[in-house]
Amino acid sequence: MNMLFHPDDATLASYAACGVERNYSIVLDLHIRECRHCQQRISDADHIGGALLQALPAAPLGQEQKAAVMALLDGIAPAPGVKAPAPAPEEMPKILEVLRNWRQADLDALPWKPMAPGIRRIPIEVPQGRLNLLRIAPGTCLPVHSHQGNELTMVLRGSFSDEIGRFTPGNVADLDDDVEHQPIADRDEDCICLVATDAPLRFRDWLPQLLQPLFRL
Amino acid sequence: MSPQANNERVGDAHWAELMARIADNRDKNAFSRVYDHFAPRVKSYLLGQGAQEALADELLQAALLQVWEKAGQFNARVGSLSTWIYRIARNRYFDHLRRERVRDRPPPDAWLQQEDEFEREVHGGTQTEVERERLSVENALKQLPSRQAQVLYMSFYQGKTHVEIAGEMDIPLGSVKSSLRLAFEKLRCSLGAHL
Structure with missing residues (x-):
């Protein structure tokens, strides 16, 4: 799959x-x-x-510890020389399972909740930061915003455009607090994207503040 | 390249030979040499990540036993032994944090570890190339400006997020990302061959 927009190398x-x-x-x-x-x-x-591991200083280790490891060796059968099959996927919330197969999944069937004119969303429970599925009606203009912290967005369906370019499915916008942008959903169909942020989005003028609940701020 | 048993900075070809002896003959002497070199470094890595002494010892033991058990899966053509062991140690540590529900930061998807063919194609390395790469990365590491080195260290060795690093160093998030990006770029270039 050829992608135009990737996560930042630092990410x-x-x-x-x-x-x-x-x-x-x-x-x-x-x-x-x-x-x-x-x-x-x-x-x-x-x-x-x-x-880097090679370059690390050696931490002191006791001989008795090595002896304990050496004593265990005979009890361990060698694993076959080929790589083990992939481990069974762990139990995960249903929504994450859907996302894992996002190209085939029926995203329309998800419990979208209206948030603002032209915008619906599904918040996803994560231990840290925020993760939202957004569904933006064709031609909808999101408020100009910058970020306190990072924002990582991947398009799942449709496309949006901003100052950087046009983002189609699979492509990722990786933004930090230096960037202010105004994404617009392209006109042909709903744009569905998955958006991770670690801090509230900052909107530049008063009107979009009305939209802040959208991002669970 | 001839093995240099008494030299601590033995070459990758030597490690590959030791690993083959472990895989083929269950050679404990070979394993003992791998242990002597890598166990103390794995311990350094785990302590750097913030593991307590007892946990570091427990995880390093498990990691080294995995080296013994899975020696047949090590492929010297796709990367150095230190990379292979680094992945084992990292995955052990972060899987532990997940199991204990301390921190939910899974190691890169399991599929990634299995893309053997992919790596072979890209690195296509002979053992000498693999070793040259590693030395060149080590060299590039020494030449990083201090901020880049620090950000790289905190990221790779302490598993800190960009936000955590920005907070600790008291620099803007954007500077963390650009420092890490630059450091990564330089080290990647020193990996050489496939770029």
């Missing part, structure tokens, strides 16, 4: 090092699974992690 590096909160990694998983460019970045990050 990918942190993802590889388990340094992103769950709301972001849910979005990232969906993109990276389809994107060889990003898979390569993750693989590179791991090679860098390996070089």
Whole structure:
């Protein structure tokens, strides 16, 4: 799958090092699974992690500890030389299961709740930060906003455009607090996207403040 | 490349040979050498992540036993042993945090670890190339400006998020991202071959 817009390299590096909160990694998983460019970045990050491990100072370890490990070796049968099959997917909330198969899933059947004219959403429970599915009617203009913190958006259906470009399904907008943008849903169909943020969005003028409940602020 | 048993900075070819001996012959002597080199570094990594001493010891034992058990899955053509062991240690630690419900930050999707073919295609490395890459990354690491090095360290070694790093270093989030982006870019370039 050819993607035009990827997560920032800094985001990918942190993802590889388990340094992103769950709301972001849910979005990232969906993109990276389809994107060889990003898979390569993750693989590179791991090679860098390996070089870093090599460069770490050795922590002192007792001989008795090594003896304990050596004593266990005989009890362990070698695993076959081929990689184990993928572990069974863990139990996850239904909505996350739907998202995992977002290209096939019936997104219309989800419990969309109206939030503002032209905008519906589904909040998704995550331990940290915020994660929302947004469904934006064709031609709807979201308020100009900047971010206190990060905002990571992946389009699942339709498309939106902003100052950066036109985002189609699978593409990701990775924004931080330096960026102010005004996304507009393209005219042909509803735009459905998955949006992770860690802090409330800041709107620039008073009118869009009415929309703040939209983002559960 | 001939094995240099007494030299701590033995080459990747040497590690590959030791791993093959573990896989093929269940060679404890070979495992003992891998343990001596990597166990103390894995422990450093775990302590850096914030694990208490006892937990670090427990996880490092599990990680090294996994090296013994799965030695046959190590493929020296796709990356160095240190990368393979880094992944094992990272996954062990973050899986532990998830199980204990301390922190929900799963390691990169399991599928990623299995894309053996993909990595082979991209890195296409002989052992010498793999080793050259690793040395070149280590070299690039030493040359990073201090802020980039610090952000990289906090990210890879302490598993901190951009927001946490920004708070601790008292710099804007955008600076964390740009420092990490630059550091990652430099190190990636030093990985070389496939770029």
